[in-house]
Amino acid sequence: MDAVAHIQAGQPTSTPWRYRLDEMAWRDLVEGLKHDSLPFVGLWCDGTDIHALFMPHDMQPLAATLALESGRYPALSPARPVSSFYERMIFDLYGAEAMWGTDVRPLVDHDVWQNSMPLAPVPGAAGDNKGMVAVQPSDAMQAASGTAMGSGPATGGYETPLHVAMVCEGETIRHAETVSGYAHRGMAQRWHKCRVDEANRLSGRYDAGCSAAHQAAFCQAVEHACGQQVGHEVSQLRLVVLELERVTQHLFTLATLARQAGARLVASRCMWLRESLLAKAAPVIGSRLMMDHSVPGGVNLRDTASMGTLCEQIADLAEEVYPPLVTLWQSYPGLSARLAGLAVVESTLLERVGLDGPVARAGGGECDYRRAMRAYEGLWHFNGGRHNGTLEDRAAILLDEVGESLRIIKALGPRLGLSAGGRIELTYEDGEGTGLAEGPWGAVLYWVRLKNGRVDQVFMRNPAYSALMAFEAVLPGQNVADIGLIRTSLGVSAAALDG
Template sequence: MPAPSPSSPPSSGSRSSLRELLRQGALVERHRPWPRAVVDASLWQTAGELLSGESSSLLALWGEPSAVHLSFFDQNSGEAGVMSLPCSGGTFPSIGRLHPPASRLERAIRDLFGLSAQESLDSRPWLDHGTWEARFPLGIAPRPAESVSYAFLPAEGEELHQVPVGPVHAGIIEPGHFRFTAAGETVVRLEERLGYVHRGIEKLLLGAEIDRGAELAGRVSGDTTAAYSTAFALAVEAAAGLESPPLAHWLRALCVEIERIANHLGDVGAICNDAAFPRIQAFCALLREKLLRAADECFGHRLMMDRIVPGGIRVLPQAETLRRLRELSKEIALSLPEIVQVYENTPSLQDRVVGTGRLSRELAKEYSCGGVIGRASGRLFDARRNLGYPPYPNLRFSIPVLEEGDVDARVSIRIREIEQSLGLIEQIIDGLPEGPANAPLSREQAASGEGVALVEGFRGDIFVSVRFDEKGRIARCHFRDPSWFQWPLLEAAIYGNIIADFPLCNKSFNCSYAGHDL
């Protein structure tokens, strides 16, 4: 069976834009910094058609007991927005039938809230594996739990066989099931089933205080704690109409760039190790360990967990620890050419990565694929630049992009992003503004406010939406990990490759299980 292909442009001939659709809806007050409008079913369906075009990208699609919400980015204007559709009858027009990246998001909405996408092309459960205490646990009328059957999609052809992998794996990694259909060793279909590490984070956030929300945000995907914490903080501050001090923005960026480098170093090494070349992994692991120790010295935690909070940042690094971090950034920068030289001049390694696991530019664009995976396939999008949040408009950096879309391109983008982040660390340390690192944030300030944020983590753009009740407690909070738009593309990238190359392709994507399954 062939790999997925991009959907066709809408045939409606509509010349509207998603921004114009917002103006036709009823704007919601106190939703910041992007506009949000309540729309009808007709405008909602038109939005689905427009998302299949060239000028708009889907940022998020999520639900609550009686409504669904869609966030988008308009590439022509460089602006973003949110539209909401009331679902009084428990249904809504499917976006997924018009724009495939929305399909799994709609399945998750049904599992959690019981809201069904009309004319959906795939109504199978996604997060619900039949082990919860109730079906539709966040909906208006939860139902008794029941067993859930799951039918994998068929593949037709002669002499095909299936290879099930997971959900429990040999390594110490999170669970996920991969069902391969192969002709000999060549993969003709891969289908994933995830959701095994669903923790009910969005339910835990209902009625939570701001501090508790910040704690949970930092644990959505532990390897991305700084970026998630920053995104949540920015969304809360937007809802409260609060601007945190400049020093807080700069130190948050420092944490996120340290996190980006540490994860990219780990991924470069792990990819090479999966290609049976552990030498580079050992070298990268050493540099990564030095960087995590420097983070611990600066912020009191190797992963910088619980350091970034709404209103500012909890720990101020000392001048001496910042000086050592700056020296370490230079050491890593000087080490990168040696890593690149060994990587590019090892024929057995190049034979495994060049041309393996290609992802087309068209699919990367259609799925709003961000981060390394998107940029290795020609999609130029980076939240630090496209929706520039502080302090990035004041910093100098470039966004590397390649067109090849294979494992080699994803390794190369990671190395180039490490170089850029090292430069950002030096700029941040040299340019740290004076003043406080925290601004008072009370429950009263946030009461009845709504905020959204998009932050560039090491995997790509992280979306957060938060709404507070009249008492300043969290009424609804939704996180969207970059992996929601990346996992489906792994299925396309492995098509036509051999099964033995799946670990290599999988690691070059390095999607988050926990961030996806939350």
């Protein structure tokens, strides 16, 4: 019996795609997943049950639910390594213990909160450590020989607040692991019993640079839970914002990479194009920030009727500026040599950590969820062709995807402006739904449970945990001076990690 059949053999729930398993069936599922390629999305707790969400290749969600027994459940991490981060987060917030988990260190609770296990029915006592966060190394870190070093989070720079603990031999990293939690904002609690519009606003502030993707996925999840679907033009209006966000975020990342590599002229040209695009978009969309423009049931744009014209203006600017930018990036003295061969993310690592997005596409993966989204029919074409998984390949994929997104925006122009898009009035009945969007760094998925007209529970999956696992895996053998380049190229985000 494969994993899908195993889950579907469980007890049906009121949600058609979610099934309840008993403990022995859950254990059998974990064993089966060790030999099954069923794509894993995420693991979360609601205080009573543990839920594991999968996305079969037909893109229909499939979830397994297990009731906590004395605050414990069999761990999923022996079969899906990336789930160890979810298990650690669940324990920090709810005190639910993952039996046989591969990593039981704290993830976001470093003994400085007013209460431990704050979302448990009975929260724990306050932590004793009121000073600086203490690093709790793994057994592998303690066994490594060399000079202990650390990087972040309080270095005075603009890097994401994340501590990287290392054991080095000279300037070469021999072992590395990370400590997160500095950016924890308690999103699970803030979403709980929240108004739908306020929950949507919170989702847009989860991860800077990916706001449009988060809100589009959240809105889809709410609409799915309500049994409603927005019209085709609303979907395509959302696509314009999604693709514009992808362009501006990729250009920001490319500018950061170029600056860190010493190519300041290239960095300035990337930022000039980004700023020019935002200057054209802001009067029509409503702001320079790509947030609060997707709302449940529709869109919220300042001048919806001008979106088609905006697409044409963006296309005209792109035709003038983008080709010279590509030429500059490819021909700038020393830039290619600086990035070549750094931090290779191999296909076996991608498969192990479940990483998607441009990082995976730079390593030969074909994981772009836009191919499965109805709104992209006739617009999306696979943008790949890189297979070595180096930092240079990742930068090239980002540059290629800027061009692809600009092409999509140009194609959308003639389709828009025929109406104001419209908006459907949603009746917030009790129910569950999922929504998916392809963000700048990969798939963003939301599961939302509505109850009594409000948001009862939210689970959000983005590529952050997988990117962090890849980051830790590729650091050994790299030079300490390249940490910033590597972290930027993988899209490691502390906010998206910490929740």
